Amino acid sequence: MLELNSCVSLGGKTYRLEKLLGKGKGGYSYLSSCGGEFFVVKQIHHEPCSYYTFGDKIQSELNDYSRLKASGIRIPRMISCDTKNERLVKEFIDGPTVESLAQSGLLMPEYIEQAEEMCRILYPLGLNIDYYPTNFIVRDGLLYYIDYECNSYSDEWNFENWGKKYWVNRCLSGEEK
Template structure:
């Protein structure tokens, strides 16, 4: 079993949860609890410009935490290894629910409640449905990426296009094969 350390504490990697613009997220355990261990990567991304990714994780977490949206707790940062450890929230993603025709209107209502908190703080998040997990009928934003508010990237103008089986969603699915 592969092991990765965060601040000199080892974690067993259970599986890859996903790859994002900024890193690889793994389900990891210390033998007692499960966590998300994110390893920052420096692979090119044609549509997004990055600064210091590990610093951005910390800054964005603090910005989002202050809004009151539901999200996993940031447990620690290992700047040297460019890794973060955060709370694991077990459940299906909105993406999975859309694929399985199990999407519910209450999740749209909840993301709109999140939007009201975010917009008050002049923030947008990455509304792509892989960034939201449902646990006990509540949605959690499991990424920490946030940006200054721009209308073209808000939920109503961009995110909503991927929260049902729209042409945009189906095109994305087909490009993953």
Template structure:
């Protein structure tokens, strides 16, 4: 079985959860507990410019954590190997739920409540539906990325396009289903 270390602590890799523009996220276990390890990657991204990704993750985490929005705790960070150990949130992504027409009005209300906290602080998060998990009917933002607020990239103008079976969501699904 494959393993991955975070600051010399070794975790068993259960499976790859997904790949984002900044890294790969793995479901891992240690002593019967589940966690997520994000391994930063340096693959090119044509629509996004990065500085130091691991420092940005830590800075974004601290900024978002201070807002009080629901997000997994960062449990450890391995700066040298560019790995982050996160609390694991069990549930389905909004992406999975949107594809099955199961996004409830309460989830939209919860994201709008997050926006009411973030917008006045000049913060946008990545509203793409793979970045949100529903666990026990509560919405969690499972990424740490945040940027300065821009109306073009807020939930109402961009994110909402992917939170139901819209042409944009179906196009994304068809491009990425393999």
């Protein structure tokens, strides 16, 4: 874990770590500033995860980003990557998460429709994404998948059988992951 208010350098720029945005299976994400703009710095971690097997995490991030970018779904642009220190910088997508919208009773049907549209793009490519509701941000009425994780398609982990139920049922009941 990186220290808040410290700075990291990537791609010839210095980013100040302002706030911890969250911890996922693969890393910590920080709201960071550089030149008056906000970005996300993700630091890969190697903490154990009982339900997921990893290979080379930073290479997986790069490979998954390439696949998702090629798919055309809305994701944050990758700004820079430091494979040696296992860090990357992403575009910051400002807005509420699907989880916070659901918990506030503001999860609109059009956000579910937009997720289903992503599925119509991803499934023929043989891909699932991590449909956990904190991985989606709404900005200006548009849904963005802010993680880069994607896996081979399986019915068990598709939106209809896992993600959608999680969005609608568990988020609204306030259950934790």
